[in-house]
Amino acid sequence: MSAATPEIPTPAPTDFIRDIVATHVGEQRYPKIVTRFPPEPNGYLHIGHAKSICLNFGIARENNGQCNLRMDDTNPTKEDVEYVESIIEDVQWLIAGWADHCLGFKAKGALPVAQTVDGKPDFYAGPVPAETIGHPHAPTVEPFFASDYFDQIYGYAVELIKKGKAYVCDLSPEDTDTYRGSPDKPGKDSPFRTRSIEESLDLFQRMKNGEFPNGARSLRAKIDMASPNIWLRDPLIYRIRHAEHHHTGNKWCIYPLYDFAHCLSDYLEGITHSVCTLEFEVHRPLYDWILESLGLPRPLPHQYEFAKLIPTYMIVSKRKLIALVNDNVVDGWNDPRMPTISGIRRRGIPASALRRFVTSVGVTKFNSVTDIAVYEHAVRDELNKVALRRLAVLRPIKLVLTNIAAGQVIECNATNNPEDPNAGTRIVPISREVFIESDDFMEVPPPKYFRLRPGGEVRLKYAFIIKCDELVKDASGAITEIRCTADLDSRTGGPTSDRKVKGTIHWVSATHAIDAEVRLYDRLFTAAEPDADGDFKAHVNPKSLEVITAKLEPSLADAKLDQRYQFERLAYVALDPIDSKPGKPVFNRTITLKDAWTAKPPGR
RNA sequence: UGCCCGAUGGUGUAAUGGUAGCACAAACGACUCUGACUCGUUUUGUCUAGGUUCGACUCCUAGUCGGGCAGCCA
Numbered sequence: 001m002s003a004a005t006p007e008i009p010t011p012a013p014t015d016f017i018r019d020i021v022a023t024h025v026g027e028q029r030y031p032k033i034v035t036r037f038p039p040e041p042n043g044y045l046h047i048g049h050a051k052s053i054c055l056n057f058g059i060a061r062e063n064n065g066q067c068n069l070r071m072d073d074t075n076p077t078k079e080d081v082e083y084v085e086s087i088i089e090d091v092q093w094l095i096a097g098w099a100d101h102c103l104g105f106k107a108k109g110a111l112p113v114a115q116t117v118d119g120k121p122d123f124y125a126g127p128v129p130a131e132t133i134g135h136p137h138a139p140t141v142e143p144f145f146a147s148d149y150f151d152q153i154y155g156y157a158v159e160l161i162k163k164g165k166a167y168v169c170d171l172s173p174e175d176t177d178t179y180r181g182s183p184d185k186p187g188k189d190s191p192f193r194t195r196s197i198e199e200s201l202d203l204f205q206r207m208k209n210g211e212f213p214n215g216a217r218s219l220r221a222k223i224d225m226a227s228p229n230i231w232l233r234d235p236l237i238y239r240i241r242h243a244e245h246h247h248t249g250n251k252w253c254i255y256p257l258y259d260f261a262h263c264l265s266d267y268l269e270g271i272t273h274s275v276c277t278l279e280f281e282v283h284r285p286l287y288d289w290i291l292e293s294l295g296l297p298r299p300l301p302h303q304y305e306f307a308k309l310i311p312t313y314m315i316v317s318k319r320k321l322i323a324l325v326n327d328n329v330v331d332g333w334n335d336p337r338m339p340t341i342s343g344i345r346r347r348g349i350p351a352s353a354l355r356r357f358v359t360s361v362g363v364t365k366f367n368s369v370t371d372i373a374v375y376e377h378a379v380r381d382e383l384n385k386v387a388l389r390r391l392a393v394l395r396p397i398k399l400v401l402t403n404i405a406a407g408q409v410i411e412c413n414a415t416n417n418p419e420d421p422n423a424g425t426r427i428v429p430i431s432r433e434v435f436i437e438s439d440d441f442m443e444v445p446p447p448k449y450f451r452l453r454p455g456g457e458v459r460l461k462y463a464f465i466i467k468c469d470e471l472v473k474d475a476s477g478a479i480t481e482i483r484c485t486a487d488l489d490s491r492t493g494g495p496t497s498d499r500k501v502k503g504t505i506h507w508v509s510a511t512h513a514i515d516a517e518v519r520l521y522d523r524l525f526t527a528a529e530p531d532a533d534g535d536f537k538a539h540v541n542p543k544s545l546e547v548i549t550a551k552l553e554p555s556l557a558d559a560k561l562d563q564r565y566q567f568e569r570l571a572y573v574a575l576d577p578i579d580s581k582p583g584k585p586v587f588n589r590t591i592t593l594k595d596a597w598t599a600k601p602p603g604r
Numbered sequence: 605u606g607c608c609c610g611a612u613g614g615u616g617u618a619a620u621g622g623u624a625g626c627a628c629a630a631a632c633g634a635c636u637c638u639g640a641c642u643c644g645u646u647u648u649g650u651c652u653a654g655g656u657u658c659g660a661c662u663c664c665u666a667g668u669c670g671g672g673c674a675g676c677c678a
Contacts, residue, residue, distance in 0.1 A: 014618090040678050075677060173676055182674055184606040218676055228607040230674050239676035258678050282608055282673045305609085307671095312615085318678095360627070362617050364610090367671050371615045374628050384641060419641070450639075459637055492637075504637045569638045597639045 012062050015363035017304050021059055021273055030272045030299065033065030036104070037091065038072040038146075038262070041083035041246070043318035044333040044340045045090045051309040051358040056275055057095050058359065060102035066127060068104030068269050070144040074261045076245035084246070086333070088143060090341040094351050101130045104269075105141040111148055112268050117297035123152045124298075125268045146265045147247045153256045153264050154208065156294055157219055157238055161200045165293050166237065167193060168203040169220045176218070179225070180233050186226035187233045193222060207240055210253045214240050221260075223289060231286045235259060263287040266301040274303045278365060281305045306363045312372045312528040314339040315536055329540055330524070336576075336588050337524040337544050347521065348564060348574025348590035353382035369529065379591050383564055383572040388416050391428060391461070391506045391553040392567035394518065396435035398510065399482040401466065404432040409509075413492065414462040428553050430463050433510035435551045437570075440505040441482055443471065450502035452482070458503040461568065465490040465501050506568045513551040518587045519576065520546040550587075559585050569593065 012018075021033060035056040039045060045053075060067035069091055073079050095103065104127040112123040125144060133141050160166035169192045171179060181187035195203075204219055206212065219238035227233055237260035242253045256264075266274045274287075284303050291300045310316055315324070316339060324330050324338070333340050336347035344354060357378035361370050391414070404410070410430050417423035440451040440458075452458040457467045465487045472481035489496040527539035559565065561575050571593055576586040 019620095038678095042678080072678065078677075176676075177674075180674060182606085185674095186606090187674090215676065230607085233674085236676055241676080255676095257676070262678085278609070279672060280678090284608095307610090360616085364617075366610060366616090368616060371628065374616070377628060380640090389638080415637095418638085448639095461637055463637090465637095497637085501637090503639085506638075566638085566640085569640070593638075593640050595639070 013058065013359055013362075015306075016365075017055070017273070017275060017306060017363055018059060018062070020304065021063060024272070025063055032272075033060060033063040034068070034104070034270050034272050035059050035065065035275060036068040036070050036144075036266065036269060036271050038070040038265070039087055040072045040075070040078070041080065041087055042075070042078040043083060043322060044086050044338075044342055046316050046318075046321060046341065047311060047314065047339045047344065047354070047358070048309045048316040049090075050094060050341060050344075050354050051361070052275070052277070053091060053094055054355050054358045055306070055363060057099040057102055059273065059275070061099040065102060065272075066104045066130075067099070067102050068127065068144050068271070070146060070265060070269070071247070072258070072262065072265070073145055073147045073245070073247055074255050074258060076241060076243040076255060079246050081246050084143075086342060090345075093345055094341060094354065096351060098352075098355060100133070103130060103133055104144070105133050106144055108140055108142045112152055120295075120297040122297050123149075123268055124270060125149065126270070144265075144269060145247050146261050147245060149261070149265055149268050150248060150252055150256070152268060153261055154254075156264055157256070157260070158201065158204065159294060160221065160237075160290075161197060161204060161219075163293065164197060164222065166200070166219055166221050167195050168200040168207070168217055169193070169234075169236075170217050173215050176236070180230065181225070183230060189225050190220070190234065193225075193234065204238070207238070207254050208252075210242065212240055214242055216240060219254075221286075221290065221293075223286075229282060229285055231259065231283050232289070235286060237290075259283055259286050260290060263290050263301070263303075267291060267296060267298070270298065271301040272299070274301045276303060276305055277308050278305050278367070305365065307365055307367050309358060309361060309370060310368070311339070311370045311375055313523045313525050313530070314372065315525070315530055317531075320531065320536060323537070324524075327537070329537065334578075336519070336521050339524075346577060346588065348572065348588055349379050350382050350386070350564070353379045356382065372523070372528075376591060380572070380594065383566070383590065385419055386417075387564040387566040387572050388423065389414070389418070389566050389568050390556055391508050392518075392556070392570065392573075393435045393437050393506065393508050393513075393551040394520075394548060394567070394570060395438045396508075396551050397438040397441060397479065397482065399434050399436050399441075399466075399484060399507070401432050401434065401486045402469070402483055403485045403488070406432050408432065409512075410463070410491075412462040426555055428462060428555070429509050429512045430460070430507070431509045431511050434460070434507045435510055435513060436460075436482075436505055436507050440503075441468075441479075443479065451505055452484075452503065457501045458505055459490070459501050460486075460507045461504050463491065463507070464488055464494070465496070465499060506570075508551045508553050510551075512554045514554055514557050515549050516552050516556065516585045516587060517579075518548050518550040518573070518589060520548060520589045522546075556585065557583075559587075564590070566593070 037056045057067045107128050112125040169190045179188045218236045220234045223232045225233045241255050334342035334346050357375045411427045414428045445453045459465045466484040470483045522544050524544050525539045526541045530536040530539040572590040573587040576588045579586045
């Protein structure tokens with residue numbers, strides 16, 4: 001859909017992780033920097049993931065490295081191909097024109113290849129050259145899948161058993177919990193901890209063969225039940241799960257747990273820097289323990305943690321996002337109000353703006369909340385540069401120019417984008433009857449109101465200065481028509497065009513206007529931290545969407561999907577990529593223009 | 605209350621023993637055929653207490669506050 005949005009060259013960001021990478025590059029510790037973005041395909045990607053994507057791909061592109069897209073799919077009961085496909089699309093959209101050349105994809109169906117390193121057997125899962133990656137669903141390539149490594153991971157588990165570093169445990173899930181102890185009390189050894197290597201080997205194979213029901217047994221790393229770190233108290237590394245997997249089908253009935261699969265997936269792909277969020281910090285000793293216990297021949301990956309992105313007025317939790325979808329609070333994952341990447345895209349926000357925002361917040365280990373104003377500023381700033389200006393009236397009120405004859409049409413020359421001289425101009429027709437924004441007229445205005453008022457003057461942008469002569473009201477006293485005279489000499493270039501009037505308002509010719517649906521989106525929540533009290537649904541903004549029929553200048557009849565527009569003085573908008581049809585455009589309001597008047601007018 | 609991590613204006617982030625800076629926000633002003641954009645000015649900060657040092661946001665000690673960890677989730 002949307003075209004690539006290349007970055008204007010800016011100084012490469014710095015942060016503590018990039019500093020570490022820079023040190024490693026200086027030391028030539030690795031032949032190539034390889035990162036990875038490893039989502040679990042159990043939901044859609046959101047703005048928090050965007051930060052991780054930009055960090056991981058950013059590190060890769062700044063160091064001539066590579067960033068693998070990997071499905072972290074070790075839990076068949078929660079994952080689905082729908083999510084795999086959305087993830088691929090969202091990642092490619094976000095990095096298009098910026099880091100496509102670093103995207104690590106593999107040949108479709110490829111599995112790790114056996115090799116020998118320093119006389120030791122080894123496996124490696126490598127990428128396909130970036131040039132061969134085209135369309136998101138190109139038939140020859142695909143992302144990496146942790147589930148493609150199940151054979152190797154199983155082998156590593158067997159290896160651990162043989163080294164006496166893992167054992168099959170018959171404790172029930174409940175007993176396993178009890179034996180684990182609590183953070184301030186050491187755990188207790190499982191009675192199966194001393195089981196012989198041979199017996200564990202036999203049992204593990206029979207687990208694999210499907211001889212036992214779910215939960216009957218598990219494979220555990222043998223570390224230290226008294227460790228102050230819970231994750232070192234003989235953590236489970238394999239569980240029995242008789243379930244069909246979206247990628248491996250029915251081949252397996254045992255699945256490795258995250259801690260075991262993740263570090264090994266990183267190793268198999270030759271990841272150098274495994275970057276994740278803070279909650280995995282306490283898992284790092286286990287990550288290292290597994291890798292170090294196996295005596296692997298290639299350099300080991302290392303894990304680095306950073307703080308999640310949490311913008312105000314948003315929810316970033318897959319579970320809660322799912323709830324919004326399932327409860328029909330929003331219209332699907334890609335509802336333009338959702339903080340999902342697909343929702344953000346549909347809302348009309350350029351990928352470059354999203355990238356700029358998630359980069360601008362920095363990377364630290366401090367749990368912070370980011371003011372949504374920073375996000376909105378990035379969006380407006382990006383859109384200001386590229387949006388074509390158009391005239392549109394959202395809440396029309398009729399205005400008659402009494403000194404223009406019925407049927408007469410005057411062509412006005414309008415600037416397409418004052419920020420971009422190359423954007424050119426266009427003709428907008430005006431006639432005797434026009435619509436103006438109802439907010440732009442007040443019969444009894446407050447002080448410092450400089451739009452139209454009885455007896456007052458205002459400029460119709462790109463046209464002429466008008467003066468309000470009289471009002472026509474209906475029986476109830478509501479204004480039905482504003483009657484004005486136009487100073488026809490005040491057109492651009494005309495004799496009185498330099499006359500100063502304080503206000504300039506937008507308009508559309510009533511006879512030329514086209515009607516179109518405009519969806520006015522606003523923040524999804526009314527509370528800065530919607531989930532602060534644990535009840536985010538209570539803070540859903542009832543006015544997060546208002547659908548109106550607006551009056552648009554005629555040129556908007558052939559608006560383009562990839563083009564961003566600004567309805568002058570109002571908002572940035574984009575065509576809805578799903579509901580817009582030829583001849584029936586539907587516009588989504590991406591974001592309003594900043595408005596210093598209604599934000600805080602004097603006397604209010 | 606076991607272990608791990610963190611703390612710089614309203615918010616986010618820089619300064620890696622040597623002038624506390626930037627962005628957003630806010631306020632005021634200039635400009636304006638978008639009350640936008642742009643430009644200018646201003647307000648506001650190193651969690652606390654000790655210590656080391658000529659000098660501490662930075663190093664040390666103790667404390668305070670916040671976050672994370674007890675899924676066969678990731």
